[in-house]
Amino acid sequence: MLLKFTKMHGLGNDFMVVDLVSQRAKLFPDQVRALADRNFGIGFDQLLVVEAPNNPEMDFCYRIFNADGSEVEQCGNGARCFARFVYDKHLTNKQIIKVETAGGNIELRLTEDGGVTVDMGAPKLVPEQIPFQAPEQADSYSLEVDGQTYQIGAVSMGNPHAVLVVDDVDQAPVEQLGAKIEVHPRFPNRVNVGFMQIISRSEVRLRVFERGAGETLACGTGACAAVVAGRVQGLLDENVQVHLPGGTLKIHWQGKGQPVMMTGPATRVFEGQIYL
């Protein structure tokens, strides 16, 4: 069958976006891996699928697949592209779009400058809800990797994140240590790993080794999780600019129990179609 798609990105975190409201298809993990291949496929970090909602109070169901074929709960940069996609394709004319995901319901707002603000919901910090194995909840945890101890923050933004504070992100061992923490046995569902350098209470630099995709140019949920981890540890204020290799996100979080707001761009690259 011939599948229509749109290639998009949020600060270089790139996506294949497929409308399965107007088209019919079922994508299996080996097909997702093949499509994600940057040499033999289309190439992307995540596949985003638009479906009709299960809950009639919501506008759409948003499904996310990593480049390794795994289906995951949440994707922040993808959520902004999702909003741009459904609006530009006239699947909705709403400027505030309610979306269900495997990681919880989120709200997407198109802004006048062409960007999108996403209400990502409240972060989860209770270890079982991340999920992360720890005897009790703490602001930071010691994690052993190859005989070395690292301090991490552990946060769920719908999907799991570990956040390390480092002196210099350019020197951080993102690939090597990120790959080891991703599959650490204390994170039973694997984990996304952020390396955060604090510039001031309102500005950080961040690199993220994503579960199922490796290091990406930006990670929206990673930016939210980093700000939450930094605030819980008393290091950051409620408005923070997060500088990622692909650009900057604005994150706002008032504190525990409150939703995290993420603002940034969503960019369409090209339209395509491919035989499956």
Ligand SMILES: N[C@@H](CCC[C@H](N)C(=O)O)C(=O)O
């Ligand atoms: N790039 C994303 C996160 C995508 C999912 C993640 N790799 C996971 O496995 O949870 C973002 O912008 O949040």
